[in-house]
Amino acid sequence: MTPLQNLIDPALLAQTAFAVVVVFTFAGALTAVLPRNILYNVLGLILCLTGVAGIFLYLGSAFIALMELLIYVGAICISIVFAIMLSRPLHLSLPKRHLPKVAGAGGVAVLVFGALAGIVVRTPWQPAPVRSSDWSVATLGAYLLTRYDLVFEAMSIVLLVAILGAILISGASGRRSS
Amino acid sequence: MNSLTTYLFIAAALFIIGVFGLLQRRSLIGMLIAIELMLNAASLNFMAFNRFLAPDPIIGQVYTLFIMGFAAAETAIALSIIIALFRRIRSINIEQARELRG
Numbered sequence: 001m002t003p004l005q006n007l008i009d010p011a012l013l014a015q016t017a018f019a020v021v022v023v024f025t026f027a028g029a030l031t032a033v034l035p036r037n038i039l040y041n042v043l044g045l046i047l048c049l050t051g052v053a054g055i056f057l058y059l060g061s062a063f064i065a066l067m068e069l070l071i072y073v074g075a076i077c078i079s080i081v082f083a084i085m086l087s088r089p090l091h092l093s094l095p096k097r098h099l100p101k102v103a104g105a106g107g108v109a110v111l112v113f114g115a116l117a118g119i120v121v122r123t124p125w126q127p128a129p130v131r132s133s134d135w136s137v138a139t140l141g142a143y144l145l146t147r148y149d150l151v152f153e154a155m156s157i158v159l160l161v162a163i164l165g166a167i168l169i170s171g172a173s174g175r176r177s178s
Numbered sequence: 179m180n181s182l183t184t185y186l187f188i189a190a191a192l193f194i195i196g197v198f199g200l201l202q203r204r205s206l207i208g209m210l211i212a213i214e215l216m217l218n219a220a221s222l223n224f225m226a227f228n229r230f231l232a233p234d235p236i237i238g239q240v241y242t243l244f245i246m247g248f249a250a251a252e253t254a255i256a257l258s259i260i261i262a263l264f265r266r267i268r269s270i271n272i273e274q275a276r277e278l279r280g
Contacts, residue, residue, distance in 0.1 A: 082257075131232070
């Protein structure tokens with residue numbers, strides 16, 4: 001054992017780090033939803049997605065955690081920031097909050113959480129009898145090009161259509177309004 | 179930290195925060211952010227089942243990648259619609275977008 005491991009219990013350290021990651025995730029999620037300034041929402045979303053990437057690390061897949069950072073934080077959040085800059089200027093007045101609407105949304109959220117929690121607690125989760133332990137990225141790549149080929153192709157075509165659609169929608173309306 | 183239920187509860191809480199945000203916001207970008215939260219809760223569920231139950235740990239990762247690809251496509255389309263809408267009605271508040279209401 002190294003001296004550091006004598007000083008701090010690794011399991012305790014892992015649990016503390018997990019708690020910190022979860023707290024970051026929820027703080028980010030609440031920041032993404034509650035403040036009315038849209039820029040704070042995007043910053044909260046970035047914090048939340050980084051936390052989710054940390055949870056993916058605990059779930060055993062460093063590759064998916066990196067993809068989460070790359071696609072969500074790197075691409076989606078940045079494009080949302082672009083959309084904010086291209087649409088409503090931040091100095092305009094913020095919309096007022098309707099208290100009944102917020103209360104209704106909270107009620108629905110509590111109901112949904114109750115239903116989900118009931119399902120999670122009451123279902124007897126059974127692990128598969130035979131479980132492989134091959135988590136390597138090489139296997140993932142091989143499966144994506146052989147057994148899950150359709151997923152790969154569908155994802156490619158959806159992304160291509162989305163790119164073309166985005167160019168068409170924003171470009172066409174720009175020509176019409178000018 | 180090492181039980182399936184913990185992760186499922188985290189994902190459920192993330193999902194309901196997304197539901198709450200989706201119902202409560204009126205800015206289109208705010209609703210898009212809430213949808214991203216809900217999609218992340220779904221991927222978290224897939225990865226948790228992948229880690230604790232699935233026979234082959236590749237399946238959940240493939241699904242999570244699939245969700246990420248869809249989220250990226252959905253964001254691109256939604257943002258271009260938002261920008262087109264903003265050019266038309268000079269606002270991204272959904273209560274202003276009532277042209278198709280009849």
